[in-house]
Amino acid sequence: MCGIVGYVGSRRVVPVILEGLRKLEYRGYDSAGIVYYQDSKLIKYRCEGKLSALEALIDDAIIAPSHIGLGHTRWATHGAPTTENAHPHTDCTGELVLVHNGIIENYHSLRLELQAKGHVFKSQTDTEVLVHLIEDYLENDLVAAVQQALTRVEGSYAFGLFWAQMPDTLIAVRKHSPLVLGVDESGAGYIASDIPALLPYTNQVIFLEDGEMAVIKENDMQVFDSVSGNRVQKEATTITWNAAMAEKAGYKHFMLKEIFEQPMAIRNTISGRINPETGEVTLAEINLSDEDFCNIDRIFLVACGTSWHTALVAKYWIEKYAKIPVDVDIASEFRYRNLLINDRVLTISISQSGETADTLAGIRLAKQLGSKVITICNVVGSTMTREADGTVYTHAGPEIGVASTKAFTSQLAAFFLFTIFLGEKRGTLETEKKLELAAALIDIARVIEELLPVLQEQIAQLIEGYYDCSDFLFVGRGVNFPIALEGALKLKEISYIHAEGYAAGELKHGPIALIDNKMPVLAIAPQDDLYQKTISNVEEIKARQGRIILIGTEGDKHLNTITDAIIYLPKVHDEMNPILYTIPAQLLSYEIATMRGCDVDQPRNLAKSVTVE
Ligand code: M6R
Numbered sequence: 001m002c003g004i005v006g007y008v009g010s011r012r013v014v015p016v017i018l019e020g021l022r023k024l025e026y027r028g029y030d031s032a033g034i035v036y037y038q039d040s041k042l043i044k045y046r047c048e049g050k051l052s053a054l055e056a057l058i059d060d061a062i063i064a065p066s067h068i069g070l071g072h073t074r075w076a077t078h079g080a081p082t083t084e085n086a087h088p089h090t091d092c093t094g095e096l097v098l099v100h101n102g103i104i105e106n107y108h109s110l111r112l113e114l115q116a117k118g119h120v121f122k123s124q125t126d127t128e129v130l131v132h133l134i135e136d137y138l139e140n141d142l143v144a145a146v147q148q149a150l151t152r153v154e155g156s157y158a159f160g161l162f163w164a165q166m167p168d169t170l171i172a173v174r175k176h177s178p179l180v181l182g183v184d185e186s187g188a189g190y191i192a193s194d195i196p197a198l199l200p201y202t203n204q205v206i207f208l209e210d211g212e213m214a215v216i217k218e219n220d221m222q223v224f225d226s227v228s229g230n231r232v233q234k235e236a237t238t239i240t241w242n243a244a245m246a247e248k249a250g251y252k253h254f255m256l257k258e259i260f261e262q263p264m265a266i267r268n269t270i271s272g273r274i275n276p277e278t279g280e281v282t283l284a285e286i287n288l289s290d291e292d293f294c295n296i297d298r299i300f301l302v303a304c305g306t307s308w309h310t311a312l313v314a315k316y317w318i319e320k321y322a323k324i325p326v327d328v329d330i331a332s333e334f335r336y337r338n339l340l341i342n343d344r345v346l347t348i349s350i351s352q353s354g355e356t357a358d359t360l361a362g363i364r365l366a367k368q369l370g371s372k373v374i375t376i377c378n379v380v381g382s383t384m385t386r387e388a389d390g391t392v393y394t395h396a397g398p399e400i401g402v403a404s405t406k407a408f409t410s411q412l413a414a415f416f417l418f419t420i421f422l423g424e425k426r427g428t429l430e431t432e433k434k435l436e437l438a439a440a441l442i443d444i445a446r447v448i449e450e451l452l453p454v455l456q457e458q459i460a461q462l463i464e465g466y467y468d469c470s471d472f473l474f475v476g477r478g479v480n481f482p483i484a485l486e487g488a489l490k491l492k493e494i495s496y497i498h499a500e501g502y503a504a505g506e507l508k509h510g511p512i513a514l515i516d517n518k519m520p521v522l523a524i525a526p527q528d529d530l531y532q533k534t535i536s537n538v539e540e541i542k543a544r545q546g547r548i549i550l551i552g553t554e555g556d557k558h559l560n561t562i563t564d565a566i567i568y569l570p571k572v573h574d575e576m577n578p579i580l581y582t583i584p585a586q587l588l589s590y591e592i593a594t595m596r597g598c599d600v601d602q603p604r605n606l607a608k609s610v611t612v613e
Helices: 013-027 051-063 107-116 127-137 142-150 254-260 262-270 290-295 305-321 357-368 383-387 406-425 431-465 478-495 504-509 531-542 557-561 574-595
Strands: 003-008 031-038 041-048 068-074 096-104 155-163 170-175 180-183 189-192 204-207 212-217 220-225 298-303 326-330 345-351 372-377 390-393 471-476 498-503 520-525 547-553 566-569
Touching: 003 013, 003 096, 003 155, 003 170, 003 212, 013 031, 013 051, 013 068, 013 189, 031 051, 031 096, 041 051, 068 096, 068 155, 096 127, 107 127, 127 142, 127 155, 142 170, 142 212, 170 189, 180 220, 189 212, 254 262, 254 574, 262 406, 262 431, 290 406, 298 305, 298 357, 305 326, 305 345, 305 406, 305 478, 345 357, 345 406, 357 372, 357 383, 372 383, 372 406, 383 390, 390 406, 406 431, 406 574, 431 566, 431 574, 471 478, 471 504, 471 531, 478 498, 478 520, 478 574, 498 504, 504 531, 520 531, 520 574, 531 547, 547 574, 557 566, 566 574
Parallel strands: 298 326, 298 345, 345 372, 372 390, 471 498, 471 520, 520 547, 547 566
Antiparallel strands: 003 068, 003 189, 031 041, 031 068, 096 155, 155 170, 170 212, 180 189, 180 204, 212 220
């Protein structure tokens, strides 16, 4: 993970880099550092902790008249989050300086080799070998030294570096870790791990591909193949996000803002893609032919974390309406199992960032085995969208809070669109059904919009009796079972309460042993076709004195006979329940976490975009 920002241009560099790092802090926040060139020397600040600690440290440097520099926020992989391990790292001369995201897998042998040659290491990081290795090859030609060093390096990396003896040039290299370049009208050049870091300055972005190296000066940016040294022509892409979209806009946390942005995110995701008169769905960037869709006999869904929960919901929808068997895999498992994949399989990755290392590896593998690949993704131009055959973008806007919220419900909306699309292509959906499903999807944003303000207040009151619990269970059935998993994930990641999600019918096969009068169980119990089954499971919990919270359908009086803790939601089409019932689970986690004083946007040990294996 880690966030990289680099700048060369005519502005004062320190504020540009700090602003960029602020936008990337979601990527890692256990230590931070910055380096810039001023008065013929490199000036470097590093510290443990969040970016605010670095800002306090550098204070006056903000006005330093420097025009080239690099910054970094770290998510530790090798070596504890200490000042010594914080980036930037320097070579033995102190003149070559580098920031890195990724993992150098053969760092240990390289380190021993370099130490034997007299290089002195000051950190425990894998990153430091990179800068010493480049130093080892460096005579006068920095680009050649980087190229030679890269032939020795195994693993994943995005790095930026510059050399005090060439203080007008930034070098940026990428392999299996994200890195984008930016250009603005003043001729300045930028590098960043993710687009939000560039948005305050430019919306003109160039995506570096794996194996490419950029040599960046003011008014001059050239990209090369890092192995052959051949020049690669690149076009800038205009990004439609703006800087304000990556701000809190008066909300206390990004997570809360993003919860409230869900109606807009869902609307943007479906807008222009579904015809309410005919139910017909158009997916412009899907890039597969009707024949491709008719030839497949199996679908594999691959994702991590919250995006994996989207996949679990999608399985129910696709099997029900498009009548194709669907396998759902956690990407880190998928990539290492014996996959029975061929050209009749369609693989779909789901990812907010489009950069998650395991998911990316999964689709690369599926492609090698002959599968067509589609990605459902929120970030335009991200690696997954460039490598997949086709993309269904979620248009949720930048998601900054580490806990995924609007990306999840937009993924669900995008998958529901895709389900209708697939059903149509394969002739498994009657027109009437298509119209019914389309109308349900089109209406859900309105329902959530009306509900949100009331719901937040109601949940804030409800959680007072629960915020100090040490454990929590979430249960649901059918298409709502993954929402129980998602609710539990949200709660544990931001409040550090131990939480588990279960299929309600599975409780009696073990977890029911946990139930006593201290154990809160949140049950998702809409009046759908599994309602009676769910209620029977809830009665079993009640019989064992579990503390039950129910989320159910407005007007369902039976729920009052079970518990006082009820969250009522409007009746919507059954297939929309996973989207609707996610909202209270998100708010409950948010309210509990804030009441416990947790940092909801940057929970401990986590990072937003998991670009290492
Ligand atoms: O960017 P991706 O959707 O590929 O990220 C996958 C997971 O890392 C992510 O959903 C993670 O589980 C979130 N922290 C959940 O809130």
